[in-house]
Structure formats: structure tokens, C-alpha cells
Amino acid sequence: MDGATTRLLGPEGLAVTSVEDGQVGPVVHLVPTDEAARRCPECGTRARRSKGRRSTRPRDLPTGGRRPSLVWRKRRWRCDQSSCPRRSFTEAVGSVSARKRLTVGLRASAGAAVADTGRTVVQSAREHDVSSSVVAAAFTEHAARVLPVQPETVEVLGIDEVRRGRPKWVYDDQAQSWQTIVDRWHIGFVDLSGGQGLLGQVEGRTAAAVVERLAARPADWRQRIRHVAIGMSTVFKSAIRQALPHAQLVVDHFPVAQLANATVTEVRRWVTIQVRGRRGRKGNHEWELRNRLTRRADSLSNDHLAELQADLKLLPKRIGTPITAAWNTKEDLLDLLALAHTNPNREQIADLLYRFYCGCAASGLPELERLATTVQTWWLTILAFINTGITNAGSEGTNRMIKTIARDAYAFRNPVNQRLRTRCATTRRARGHLDPR
Structure with a gap:
């Protein structure tokens, strides 16, 4: 021929x-x-x-x-x-x-379909007319070729936890207690400054697990980390102070805003029970305002904002006064967080922070005083967010990817395969597999 x-x-x-x-x-x-x-x-x-x-x-x-x-x-x-x-x-x-x-090309194509194009193992097996076990082995071989054994250096590291499966315990006769052998929580380490995606995961949600994972990296790799973005977790805060004392901690603004909205909701529920003797329900004006109270004022049109303020004034004084104070304090805190990416000076930050603290103190509400104490405890990390604009959104996106992959695969039998699938999925952009052309 x-x-x-x-x-x-x-x-x-x-x-x-x-x-x-x-x-x-x-x-x-x-x-x-x-x-x-x-x-x-x-x-x-x-x-x-x-x-x-x-x-x-x-x-x-x-x-x-x-x-x-x-x-x-x-x-x-x-x-x-x-x-x-x-x-x-x-x-x-x-x-x-x-x-x-099978030829090498067929095995490589079956493995790449899972790692690079988002196919599940079953979908790739049907497309290539092979068994699922063959595709799973081909994917492992492909991932070993395209993923580095050791990640490159990272300047901004993101740490967040994600729930996986159910915990398992065994009874220890010697200790006379139940011991956890499979933890439901995994901690993920994400590259927020580059395209490496998920760097790795570790089972458990303890400071010791984070310190052990970071200590396994070379000293030069750890020294190059400048910022670490976390949620409002004292576990992660303690671990980073031990493993990366030179790095600057940055708390994500989303949990801070979420805490402020939760405080408004808590105040609304408390005053409703105190005044009405029951939980809020349809027909109670403060209950009907619950969704608008947790929205940012800047996201409302002028008419809707004026309507919300008028509705708050129409509430009974024993209900409307604390709810209005909580809503105004929440907006002061969100205004403070909104200074990120605007290059604010010290006077701007100090003025908004002083206004927030004054609102909490003047209200006399224990919920707002607790919110002010929390902000004071985490203030240095919140200030780092305002100055740098670094968020932990990349870690949250990786968590969403982990859950999506688990659903597509109808769960995983072992965490090693799940971590490998997630690492391949989160590095597709850097490896050039998300180009729409």
C-alpha cells in the first residue's frame, strides 16, 4: 500500500x-x-x-x-x-x-477525555467503546504525565475546607472511646496567584493537618508565599501562624458580609419574639422585609431604597428601632469592605471603621456588640483584604468543582481518585484546554 x-x-x-x-x-x-x-x-x-x-x-x-x-x-x-x-x-x-x-493513542484519548474535556469515566468508556476500568487506568496514566509531582512556587495561597462523604468511626478498646478513621472534612490548598488550581488536599479540619501539609513542602517554596487567604477560621489562622509566620493573612470579605447579614436576621427574629411572643410570619411587616434587609443598599434602586427606609419607619417602635440600627450598622460594615480595589487612605478607613463601631455601641444590642468584637478580633486580616483586594473566591470555586465532579461521578470510592480528577479539572485553563476555539 x-x-x-x-x-x-x-x-x-x-x-x-x-x-x-x-x-x-x-x-x-x-x-x-x-x-x-x-x-x-x-x-x-x-x-x-x-x-x-x-x-x-x-x-x-x-x-x-x-x-x-x-x-x-x-x-x-x-x-x-x-x-x-x-x-x-x-x-x-x-x-x-x-x-x-489497545493502541497507545486510544488509551491516551480515553484518559485525556476525562482529564481535559470534562467527561466522566462512563462517558469516555462509551465514546471509546472500552470498559470503565480501562478508562480509569488510562486517566491515572494521563494525569501522571500532565500534572507536576511538586507544584511551582505560589505567591498567594488559598485555604478552605470542603465536606466530602460521611465520617466513619471505630471503637478503640484501649482508649475506651470512638476514633475517627475517615473524616468528613477535607482541606484544600489552592494557587490564587497562578493557574495551578488545586495544589492538594488533606483529610481532616485541624491545625495539625495544615501544618503537616505545609511542612512537607521545601523551605524555599514556603518562603515565597506572601499572602494566605482564608475564611474566618481560627483553625487556619493558628496553623498559618505556625507554618508560615512571614506570610500576611487575608480574610475573605464574603464571610464578613455573611456574618453582618446573619446579625441583622438575628436581631429581627429576636425583637419579633420579644414583642409578638412568637416567630415572624406572613402578615408581619418586618418578616416581609427579611430579604430586602439582607441586600446591599447600593444594589437597590433609589425608589426601592426609599421604599425600604419608609417601611422601616412604619414598623412599631419596639421592632423598627433595633432593626433599623442593625441594618444601618450592617451597611456601615459593607461600606468599609467596599473600599477594597479603590486604593483608600488611612483616613477613609478610619472614618468608616469609627462609624461602624459607634453604631454598634450606640445601639445597645448584644448582637451588634458581638459583631463589633468579632470585627475587632479579625481586623488586621480584614484590613489586609481592604489594602490588597485578595479574596478566597478561587478556593470557593474549587470547592464547587469538587462537588460537581463528585456528582457527575456518582461519588468516589476513594479520595485519591477524586483529588486527581479535581486537580486535572482546575488546571485545564493553564494547560490550554478551555479555549473555545
């Missing part, structure tokens, strides 16, 4: 001798062109005596919408090297490994 047919239908290292029409697709007969096919895989000696032939049918990728049936009449050779422990062997080329029924 001509060279064009070989380039079209023949795997690398094999030449097409003839093509026939089959029931499903073309039947392609192959012979090896690589001289290394007749060299002993043990000692490398070129064989000269044949022990016969055997037919193999390796499966390859479809061509032109049709899957060719490959037929390779392999020779079995004798090794004449007396010192070689291997007496005979069959031909093998790089594209079709020894004792493999």
Missing part, C-alpha cells in the same frame, strides 16, 4: 499492507516497520530466528467516523543470546505495547 494509507490508518511503527471491507469498518492488515520490533526487550539483541506467527487485533481510534479493525500478524522470535534469561518474544512497537489490546 502507499504511504498515504499508512499515515491515515496505520499506527506509528506499523505499515498497511492491505485494506478490506468489513461488517463494521475497514479491516486493515499491518506489518512492523520499526527495526526495534525484532529486538529482544530484555537484552536488546536483534533476533534472527522466527518461531512462527500469531494474529492480534489491537483496537485504535476511529478514522473518518469509522473504527478500523486492525490485524497484525506478529512474528514470534527466538533470542540467540545465551546469557539472556528470555528465550523468545513477540514483536512490539511503541504505539502498540506488548500484551496490550
Whole structure:
């Protein structure tokens, strides 16, 4: 056959001798062109005596919408090297490994479909007409090739926890207590300054787990970390102070805003119970305002904002006064957080912070005093967010990716496969697999 047919239908290292029409697709007969096919895989000696032939049918990728049936009449050779422990062997080329029924290209395509195009193992198995176990093994091989063993240096590190599955315990007779063998929480480490995505995960939600994970990295790698973005977690705060004392902690603004909204909701519920003797329900004006009270004032139109302020004035004084104070204090805190990305000076930050503290103190509400204490405790990390604008949104997006992959896969039997799938998914952009073209 001509060279064009070989380039079209023949795997690398094999030449097409003839093509026939089959029931499903073309039947392609192959012979090896690589001289290394007749060299002993043990000692490398070129064989000269044949022990016969055997037919193999390796499966390859479809061509032109049709899957060719490959037929390779392999020779079995004798090794004449007396010192070689291997007496005979069959031909093998790089594209079709020894004792493999699939070509290297088909296995690589099946694994890449899972790692790079977002296919599940079952979807890739159906598309490539192979079993799920073959695709799972091919994905592991592909991930080992494309993912680095050690991550590159990171300037901004994100740390957040994600819930995975259910915990498992065993009873320790010696300690006379139940011990956790599988934790429901995993901690993820994310590159927020580059495209490395998920750097790794560790089971458990303790400071010791974070410190141990970071201590496993080289000292130079740890020294290059300038900022660490976390949620309002004292566990992570303590761990970073131990493992990365030189790095600046940055708390994400989302949990701060969430805490402020939760405080408004708590005040509204408390005053409703105190005045009405029950929980709020339909017909209570403060209950009907619950959603608008947790929205940012800047996100409301002028008419809706004026309507909300008028509705607050119409509430009974014992209900409207504390709710209005909580809402105004919440807005003061959100105004303070909104200074991020605006290059604020110290006077602007101090003025808004003073207004927030004054509102909490003047209200006399224990909920707002507790909110002010929390902000004071975390103020240095909140100030770091205002000055740098660094958020932990990348970690939250990775958590969403972890949950999505778990749902697509109908959960995972072990966390190693899940972490590998997530690492491949979060690095697709950096590896050039999210280009719409």
C-alpha cells in the first residue's frame, strides 16, 4: 500500500499492507516497520530466528467516523543470546505495547477525555467503546504525565475546607472511646496567584493537618508565599501562624458580609419574639422585609431604597428601632469592605471603621456588640483584604468543582481518585484546554 494509507490508518511503527471491507469498518492488515520490533526487550539483541506467527487485533481510534479493525500478524522470535534469561518474544512497537489490546493513542484519548474535556469515566468508556476500568487506568496514566509531582512556587495561597462523604468511626478498646478513621472534612490548598488550581488536599479540619501539609513542602517554596487567604477560621489562622509566620493573612470579605447579614436576621427574629411572643410570619411587616434587609443598599434602586427606609419607619417602635440600627450598622460594615480595589487612605478607613463601631455601641444590642468584637478580633486580616483586594473566591470555586465532579461521578470510592480528577479539572485553563476555539 502507499504511504498515504499508512499515515491515515496505520499506527506509528506499523505499515498497511492491505485494506478490506468489513461488517463494521475497514479491516486493515499491518506489518512492523520499526527495526526495534525484532529486538529482544530484555537484552536488546536483534533476533534472527522466527518461531512462527500469531494474529492480534489491537483496537485504535476511529478514522473518518469509522473504527478500523486492525490485524497484525506478529512474528514470534527466538533470542540467540545465551546469557539472556528470555528465550523468545513477540514483536512490539511503541504505539502498540506488548500484551496490550489497545493502541497507545486510544488509551491516551480515553484518559485525556476525562482529564481535559470534562467527561466522566462512563462517558469516555462509551465514546471509546472500552470498559470503565480501562478508562480509569488510562486517566491515572494521563494525569501522571500532565500534572507536576511538586507544584511551582505560589505567591498567594488559598485555604478552605470542603465536606466530602460521611465520617466513619471505630471503637478503640484501649482508649475506651470512638476514633475517627475517615473524616468528613477535607482541606484544600489552592494557587490564587497562578493557574495551578488545586495544589492538594488533606483529610481532616485541624491545625495539625495544615501544618503537616505545609511542612512537607521545601523551605524555599514556603518562603515565597506572601499572602494566605482564608475564611474566618481560627483553625487556619493558628496553623498559618505556625507554618508560615512571614506570610500576611487575608480574610475573605464574603464571610464578613455573611456574618453582618446573619446579625441583622438575628436581631429581627429576636425583637419579633420579644414583642409578638412568637416567630415572624406572613402578615408581619418586618418578616416581609427579611430579604430586602439582607441586600446591599447600593444594589437597590433609589425608589426601592426609599421604599425600604419608609417601611422601616412604619414598623412599631419596639421592632423598627433595633432593626433599623442593625441594618444601618450592617451597611456601615459593607461600606468599609467596599473600599477594597479603590486604593483608600488611612483616613477613609478610619472614618468608616469609627462609624461602624459607634453604631454598634450606640445601639445597645448584644448582637451588634458581638459583631463589633468579632470585627475587632479579625481586623488586621480584614484590613489586609481592604489594602490588597485578595479574596478566597478561587478556593470557593474549587470547592464547587469538587462537588460537581463528585456528582457527575456518582461519588468516589476513594479520595485519591477524586483529588486527581479535581486537580486535572482546575488546571485545564493553564494547560490550554478551555479555549473555545
